[in-house]
Every structure is written in structure tokens, then in C-alpha cells.
Amino acid sequence: MTKKRRARTKLQRRVAGLLALAIALLGIGTLYSFLVPEPQTAQAQEDPAVVRQGEQIFNNTCISCHGPNLEGVKGRGPSLVGIGEAAVYFQTSTGRMPAVMQGAQAEKKPPVLSPEEVDAVAAYVAANGGGPAMPAESGEELRGDNPARGGELFRLNCASCHNFTGRGGALSSGKRAPDLDGATEDQMYAAMLSGPQSMPRFSERQLSPEEKKDIIAYVKSVTDGNNNPGGDPIGGLGPQSEGLIGFIVGMAALVGITLWIGAKQ
Amino acid sequence: MSDEKTPEVPTDEELSRMSRDELARLGMKLDGVELIEYPDPWPVKGTRAEKRAERAVAFWFTLSGLAGLASVAAFIFWPATYVAPEDPGYFMYSLYTPVLGLTLGVAILAVGIGVLLYTRKFIPHEIAVQERHDGGSNELAKRTMVAQLADFGHSTTIARRSMIKRSLGFGGGVLGLALTVIPLGALLRNPHAQSANAEGLLHTGWQHTEPNEKVFLRRDTGDPHEIALVSPADLDAGSMETVFPFRESEREDEEALIAALNRSDNPVMLIRLRPEDATRVIKHAGQEDFNYGDYYAYTKICSHLGCPTSLYEQRTNRILCPCHQSQFDALQYAKPIFGPATRKLAQLPITVDEETGYFVSTGDFNEPVGPAYWERRS
Numbered sequence: 001m002t003k004k005r006r007a008r009t010k011l012q013r014r015v016a017g018l019l020a021l022a023i024a025l026l027g028i029g030t031l032y033s034f035l036v037p038e039p040q041t042a043q044a045q046e047d048p049a050v051v052r053q054g055e056q057i058f059n060n061t062c063i064s065c066h067g068p069n070l071e072g073v074k075g076r077g078p079s080l081v082g083i084g085e086a087a088v089y090f091q092t093s094t095g096r097m098p099a100v101m102q103g104a105q106a107e108k109k110p111p112v113l114s115p116e117e118v119d120a121v122a123a124y125v126a127a128n129g130g131g132p133a134m135p136a137e138s139g140e141e142l143r144g145d146n147p148a149r150g151g152e153l154f155r156l157n158c159a160s161c162h163n164f165t166g167r168g169g170a171l172s173s174g175k176r177a178p179d180l181d182g183a184t185e186d187q188m189y190a191a192m193l194s195g196p197q198s199m200p201r202f203s204e205r206q207l208s209p210e211e212k213k214d215i216i217a218y219v220k221s222v223t224d225g226n227n228n229p230g231g232d233p234i235g236g237l238g239p240q241s242e243g244l245i246g247f248i249v250g251m252a253a254l255v256g257i258t259l260w261i262g263a264k265q
Numbered sequence: 266m267s268d269e270k271t272p273e274v275p276t277d278e279e280l281s282r283m284s285r286d287e288l289a290r291l292g293m294k295l296d297g298v299e300l301i302e303y304p305d306p307w308p309v310k311g312t313r314a315e316k317r318a319e320r321a322v323a324f325w326f327t328l329s330g331l332a333g334l335a336s337v338a339a340f341i342f343w344p345a346t347y348v349a350p351e352d353p354g355y356f357m358y359s360l361y362t363p364v365l366g367l368t369l370g371v372a373i374l375a376v377g378i379g380v381l382l383y384t385r386k387f388i389p390h391e392i393a394v395q396e397r398h399d400g401g402s403n404e405l406a407k408r409t410m411v412a413q414l415a416d417f418g419h420s421t422t423i424a425r426r427s428m429i430k431r432s433l434g435f436g437g438g439v440l441g442l443a444l445t446v447i448p449l450g451a452l453l454r455n456p457h458a459q460s461a462n463a464e465g466l467l468h469t470g471w472q473h474t475e476p477n478e479k480v481f482l483r484r485d486t487g488d489p490h491e492i493a494l495v496s497p498a499d500l501d502a503g504s505m506e507t508v509f510p511f512r513e514s515e516r517e518d519e520e521a522l523i524a525a526l527n528r529s530d531n532p533v534m535l536i537r538l539r540p541e542d543a544t545r546v547i548k549h550a551g552q553e554d555f556n557y558g559d560y561y562a563y564t565k566i567c568s569h570l571g572c573p574t575s576l577y578e579q580r581t582n583r584i585l586c587p588c589h590q591s592q593f594d595a596l597q598y599a600k601p602i603f604g605p606a607t608r609k610l611a612q613l614p615i616t617v618d619e620e621t622g623y624f625v626s627t628g629d630f631n632e633p634v635g636p637a638y639w640e641r642r643s
Contacts, residue, residue, distance in 0.1 A: 132501075153486070157506075169587065171578060172578060172581065172585055173581075197580060198581070199579065200579045201504045201579065203501040206484075206500055220350070221350050
């Protein structure tokens with residue numbers, strides 16, 4: 001009995017030592033990853049392998065309209081020199097690029113490139129001319145905590161084209177500002193930074209990152225069915241659709257009640 | 266005038282002996298109405314069906330009262346302050362309007378249903394026939410009626426009293442005029458009455474009130490007390506920003522700061538063209554030095570009917586007005602190229618203040634801003 005117990009303790013000691021070493025290593029590793037700051041942006045110091053992969057994808061999918069050196073092809077596509085990571089991210093992650101055909105504007109559709117391919121092309125374009133990069137945060141971190149101020153700024157800077165609650169609207173010659181349903185925080189931030197298609201650009205000095213995040217918080221609070229206290233926004237267009245539905249439903253209800261009143265028992 | 270079946274008029278003694286029911290029937294008969302059927306809805310009193318009908322009506326009235334109470338309670342106690350969609354309590358908040366509408370709607374509907382049920386269940390569904398004569402009135406009635414009317418007109422002697430007629434015409438006419446003058450007069454306004462100076466509509470809030478005054482271009486950050494000026498480094502190529510006038514003398518003047526943001530002819534679009542587009546710019550005579558490099562400042566007020574023309578397309582350099590789809594070309598002194606607008610957008614002369622490095626306007630617009638008015642020449 002006693003021998004066995006002693007042997008077990010020896011084994012235990014060995015295992016405990018190994019465990020302690022593993023925990024210490026893990027702890028140091030975690031601490032390291034916490035203490036060392038993440039690289040701010042993926043600009044310039046991009047992994048050359050990723051840039052090469054991006055070049056490959058660019059040559060396969062983008063080159064016919066944007067040219068072999070990103071200089072653009074007359075009558076097909078604009079130059080991509082200096083458009084930056086943000087523009088590439090917005091255009092490809094929303095499926096607008098690669099475009100299917102020439103038209104008034106490229107339409108939103110399911111993205112063709114995978115997220116990794118998007119990053120690679122963005123790295124390639126950023127490495128050949130620079131331009132606005134994506135912010136370090138992404139997703140929910142890009143939502144500010146003051147949607148009220150965001151609403152103010154949205155009405156001042158964005159609502160003239162995108163409508164007060166992000167329903168979109170018409171522009172010249174068949175172009176239009178899209179509705180903002182389904183746009184992710186990253187896409188909105190990228191759009192404000194890069195000014196895709198007809199949209200003007202909003203630099204970080206014109207709208208500070210905090211202001212942009214507040215705008216995103218506001219947009220998120222009124223899109224994707226959120227601005228919907230009555231159960232159905234009926235297009236969110238205001239009095240036209242609401243009036244029509246009110247008229248038709250109200251009329252039907254009145255006719256029904258009148259029939260019931262006049263019915264014989 | 267159906268004199269075939271005039272009911273016999275009872276004597277006073279008979280009248281005093283008649284029951285209420287008989288009196289009601291007599292009244293209808295005198296009007297030529299005969300009750301054919303006048304069924305009591307509940308001939309046997311106190312049946313279970315009658316009790317049930319009574320309870321049903323009472324149920325609807327009670328429901329209405331309860332729903333009304335619920336509505337008042339919801340108005341007072343339901344969380345009504347804004348909650349963002351992701352935050353806890355959003356679901357309850359989002360129900361605020363529907364709950365108010367539903368409870369109040371049920372209250373009104375239930376009262377209506379109760380009243381209707383009551384009339385259907387408890388008011389006798391009588392069938393009555395009223396005697397009507399055919400055709401028009403007889404000759405006797407027509408002639409006497411005309412004679413009566415003519416006699417009334419004649420007896421007033423108005424036809425030969427011309428002084429009364431004329432004075433009545435004067436009095437009535439002026440009264441009618443007075444009644445139209447009051448509502449019409451309220452529509453007449455002096456458009457220059459609220460202007461800061463005699464030239465009124467010719468000038469905007471960008472006008473320099475004293476020589477060598479610096480009027481800065483200020484952005485609206487949503488907080489009227491925060492003064493954010495614009496410098497040439499702020500905008501990327503292909504950007505647009507709405508700016509408002511700011512004077513150092515107004516820095517502490519809260520009212521003036523808010524007034525500058527709200528004055529309707531103040532908003533200006535500061536546009537930074539892309540360099541390749543800026544080389545194609547065509548300037549208007551007399552406005553050659555109004556821009557600063559790639560920066561051009563145009564009024565935001567449409568020259569058609571004064572809507573805000575803030576839809577700037579940075580690729581085509583078109584400025585769109587959302588009201589009537591007028592389009593202006595930012596590369597050609599914002600001249601109208603589509604839609605009902607016929608005048609260019611006024612351009613604000615800007616430069617950079619050497620001391621501070623911020624944009625300033627060197628003067629007011631050199632033409633009126635916004636839609637036409639009577640005195641406007643162009």
C-alpha cells in the first residue's frame with residue numbers, strides 16, 4: 001500500500017511540474033499578445049505573400065477594366081491608384097465589384113470574392129498607391145455610444161441622398177443612393193472614408209472617427225427593421241404608403257361594419 | 266294633403282283617457298304613418314336568452330371602460346423614453362405606440378359594438394308604412410303659395426324705397442369687402458421687413474458688417490456651441506461639406522451662433538474637386554478668384570424654389586436638387602444643366618486666412634441667393 005502511494009506521488013510530481021511549465025508558457029504568451037500593441041493598419045508593411053496573392057486575384061478579376069497597373073481603362077473603369085484599402089473593401093465586400101456589366105452604377109449583389117481574397121486585393125491596391133485604410137476596429141466596435149448626435153450628423157451630411165432613415169433615393173441619370181439595410185458597420189465606415197461611386201468622401205478630419213461611429217450607431221438603430229414601432233414600416237417612405245394603406249384598410253373595415261349593422265338577425 | 270284617410274281627431278275627453286301606446290300610434294297616424302308590425306323583441310320577459318343579450322351588451326361597455334383605463338395607465342406608466350434597438354428594454358419601448366393605439370382603439374370600438382348590439386337586441390324592428398301622394402301639389406296649393414310669397418314681398422314696400430335699397434347695398438357691400446380684406450391682407454407681407462438692411466434679399470449672413478471683418482467658414486457638428494472651423498487640409502478630394510458663417514465677435518454670443526446656423530440663406534456647400542476635374546473648370550466672368558485651389562463654395566439654396574441642393578455627386582461633379590431634379594455642374598460655375606432651374610447657384614468668394622490657416626469668405630455673394638422675387642432682374 002505505502003509503496004504504491006509513494007510511486008503515485010512521484011508520477012504526480014512529474015505531471016504537476018509539466019503542467020506548471022505549460023501554464024507558465026501559456027501565461028507569458030497571453031501576456032505578450034495583450035501587452036504588445038496590434039499593428040494599427042495593414043498598410044505598407046503588408047505581407048509580401050498576401051500582396052502577391054492579391055496581384056494574382058487582381059489580374060484574374062479586375063484587370064480588364066482597371067488596367068495592368070491600376071491605371072484604369074478608358075471607357076471601362078477608373079484608375080485605382082490612391083483609392084486605398086477602404087475603397088476595395090467596400091466595393092468587393094458588397095459585391096459591387098467585380099461588376100457584371102457597365103451601367104449607371106454597379107449594383108449591390110452577393111460578394112464574388114471571399115473575405116481572404118478581399119483582404120489580399122486590398123493589400124495589393126494599398127501597396128500600389130496607398131489611400132485611406134480601414135480602421136483598426138471592426139464590427140460592433142464601430143458603433144458609437146451617441147446615436148442622437150449621429151442622427152444630427154446623418155441628417156446634415158447623409159440624409160439628402162440616403163433619406164432620413166436610410167431608405168435611399170434617386171440621383172441623376174439612373175443613378176441612386178442605396179438604402180442602408182444590411183450594410184455592416186465596416187462597410188459604412190469604408191464608404192464614408194472612400195466615397196464609392198457618386199458618394200462624396202468624408203475624411204477623418206471632416207468627420208472624426210467618433211462622429212463616424214455615432215453616425216453608424218444611428219443608421220444601425222433605424223435600419224434592418226428597427227425603425228418599426230407599428231409592426232410594419234410599409235417602406236418607411238412616410239405619408240404616401242401609410243396613407244394608402246390607411247385608406248384601403250380603413251375603407252374595408254368601414255364597409256364590413258356597415259354590412260354587419262345592416263344585416264338581418 | 267291626402268284627404269282620403271284623415272284619422273278622426275279625438276275629443277279632449279277621449280284624449281285624456283288614452284294610454285301612452287295609443288297616443289303614440291295616433292301621432293303617427295296623424296302624420297300618415299301606419300305601423301304594420303311592431304314586435305316586442307322579448308315577448309316573454311326574463312328568459313335566459315334575454316339575460317344573455319343583456320350581459321353581452323354590458324360586457325362590451327365594460328370592456329370599453331377597461332380598455333380606456335388601460336390606455337390611460339399605459340400613457341402614464343409605459344416606458345416612453347427612447348431606447349436604442351440593441352439596449353435592454355427596447356422591446357417594451359417599441360410597444361409604447363402600439364399599446365396606446367390598441368387600447369384606445371378597443372375602447373372606442375367596444376362602445377360602438379355595445380351600442381349596436383343594444384339596438385339590435387332590444388329595440389323593436391318595426392315595419393311602418395307612410396302614405397305618400399303621387400305627382401306635384403294641386404293647382405290650388407300652388408296658386409295660394411305663390412300669392413302668399415308675392416304678398417310678403419309687396420308688404421315690405423322695399424321695391425319703392427330706393428334710399429333704403431342703396432344704403433343696404435352700400436352697407437352689405439362694404440361688410441363683404443371687409444370680410445375678404447382681413448384674410449387677404451394677412452397674406453400680404455413686406456419681404457424686406459425682417460432684413461438686416463435696406464437691400465434685404467440681396468444679401469445673406471455672409472455679408473461683411475464692417476470693413477476687414479473676417480467671416481470664417483464653420484461646420485455644424487450638431488452642437489451649436491462647438492465652433493469647428495474648416496481648413497484646406499480637412500477635406501479629401503471629391504468631398505463636400507456644408508458650412509455656415511462665423512465671426513470672432515459672435516464667439517460668446519449664443520443667440521448669434523444659433524441664428525447663423527438657422528438663417529435660411531446661410532448654408533454653403535464647400536466642395537473640394539478632384540485634381541483631374543479641377544483642371545477642367547470653367548469660371549464665370551467676375552468670379553475668377555472666388556475659389557481657393559480646388560475648393561469651390563456654392564450656395565446650398567436652389568435658384569429654382571429654394572430647396573437645399575445638397576446632393577453632390579463626386580464622380581460627375583453634378584449638384585442635384587431633390588425637389589424638382591434640377592442639376593447644376595460644379596465644374597462650370599454651378600450653371601443649371603437639367604431641370605426647371607434657370608439661374609446658376611451663387612458662388613461665395615473664399616480664401617484662407619493667413620493668420621489662422623482657416624477658410625474665410627472675402628465677401629458676400631455677388632448676386633441674390635435662391636428663387637426669384639419681384640425686384641430681381643435676372
